[in-house]
Amino acid sequence: MRVLVVGAGIIGAALADRLTRPAPGAPARVTVVEAEGPGAGTSGTSYAWINANDPADPAYHRFRTAAMSAWRDLAAGFGAPAWYRPSGNVTWAAADGAKERLADRVARLSGLGYAAELITSHRLRELEPHVAAPPDALIAHYPGEAHLHGGPAARALVRRARDSGADLVAARRTVRLNTDGDRVTGVRLDDGRDLDADLTVCAAGRHSPALLATAGAALPLVDPSEPGSAAPCLVATTSAAEGVLNGLVHAPGLSARPAATGGLVLEADDLDAGTDETASPAHVRAVGDELLARARALVPALTAQVAEVRRCVRPLPVDGYPLVGFQRPGLYTAVTHSGITLAPHLAALIAEEIAGRPSGALAPYRPNRAAPHP
Template sequence: MKIAVIGLGVLGAAAARSLAAAGAEVTVFERTAPLAGTSGTSFAWTNSHSKNPRSYHDLNVTGMAEHAELAKESGANWLVRTGNLEWAEDAAGAERLAASVAELTGRDYPVDWITPRRAGELVPDLRVPSGVQDIAFYPTEGHVFPALLVARLWGEARERGAELRCPATVTGLSEVDGRARVELADGTADFDAVVLATGRWTETLTAAAGHRIPMADPDAAGSATVGLLGYTNPLPTRLNRILTTPKLNVRPDGGGRLIVQGLDLDAHADPAGPPAADGDHARDLCSRLTGLLAGTSGARLESLRVGQRAMPADGLTVAGFLDGSGKIYALATHSGITLGPLLGKLAAQELLTGHPADSLADFRPQRLIGKSDLPTLQPARFAGQQ
């Protein structure tokens, strides 16, 4: 079976790997470069926080488990599963956190309340504010190095015969004589099926195919789809876990560097005007970091980027065929890092066997196709998650 995959971020690489492993003849089309879209600017936190309805929570939990299974096969230099620490600093925040922990506990999601002393044992350089007594610890959460994950997924796809055409601009999709046609700037190519994994460009290509999936505007300044990510210089601080705190989210990024994120600052994120790496926002982030971790005095940002999230218009994942012909399969999700390997596996299953995955029943594109009266998504407490 000849299958085209459009886009080489985490979702596209995962789909290519699973399809090629199952014996499909795979061609990947990438417009500019691997990781050029959302996958390259992500906090890359694997979790299932505040992910509702329950089916969405369960899907993300399964996505976390799929990462663990993939790691068993030949190691995982791309996956760190050392947990996440979270606390609140005011009464309203403490109430929200307690409610979230209670919900997760009711879902058998691993979470424990720990003391500041125990938190200091887990993160020796951590500076917990004096008024904080209860800290939530999520031991199975972690983060991914997206470039290493894509290298793993695409490398295994390539070893099984998958081919990459890059740069290749896909201008449209259609069905001709029972096959899926990929329309390119320099011609056309026909396949038995196509997997669309183009992230925030999903709406444009599905519209060209006659089945528009509305996406939240990825260019809307200050919206739920944009956020600031700061990348520090190497720092002599001891941190090997994720911290999600009221003032700063932070995780290791290898080589002593950290990724930092202040969710309240996302209101100032504008893809058309990224802030300077040495400007006010950068200084604010570095000041927050110094207050959170010892060993970060003199921290500076090597870059401050505006991440643009791929978010279907109702905030939930899209996975499935655009229509009943089974020729064009769409993948789009805000949780691409957490769900990537799982969605690639399930897409390959549905394409090659025709057997639907029950876990995707609530996430079919038909709930959105052609809709125009969807509510505007608001920035969320966990907007940086993937």
């Protein structure tokens, strides 16, 4: 079976790797087509927190905890790689309502068997000695959570897939899906070449709707060009700040973690809310400055500067849940937010489906679902 994966972000890379692992019924030939290079898209910019930190939907929470476990197994197979950081996560709340919500979340997550605990400020100092939290903060620790350096991870997965026989066609854009009647038969590249396949997997992240539209297929992703869209965002990285954070820290108004480059990755939801795809360079700079000011309040000893502020677009399904499954004969789609968390688990389930064994775990997340996920 010839399988063609369009996109080498974390989803396409994890799938290519999985499809080339020794397994009964594995496809004979895997080709990955990537417009730039592995990990160059959203996965390389992502905040990349591997978690199942929301107890609201217990079934989806279980799906995500399975994904956290899939990452542990995958990383172990690479021998504790530098791109997978099982660092844990600390967070706190300072305002009264926020404290109640955090206490409730920790209780509900614990009730679901998730590693979640309230800790003292002394314990916070042991975990994150350089971080300043208000003395009366309610502090939570999630020791099982992790973060990923998405670019290096995608590249490592594609490298291993190639070592196991996959082909990579890099720096080549897929301009359309080729069809024969209802069946997708492969893709056309931007150099005019056609690549034939028994199955084409669309793992093109935020660009998937445009690609699928070339075969008349639709995908309900949030449109980043709509005013007030939740998809566009800004992520800052700082210059070197070795050792100032050990893991993920979620303070009111700031999410921060160590970056692969030795600096920090900084993001804030409230600042993303005022960002659109056409945000001016002045706006982008102002967001970078604000993120740095918040980081200095979080880590008073921080002397780093903003090194880069990257625009990015979340591949955000309209109802927030994954879009995974066959869309047409010869066409499989795998697009999701939380793709960093979910990638290896999805890859394992998708490989089963490609081998002819439909996955019950994926049944709620089909791309053609008529109604939004409840």
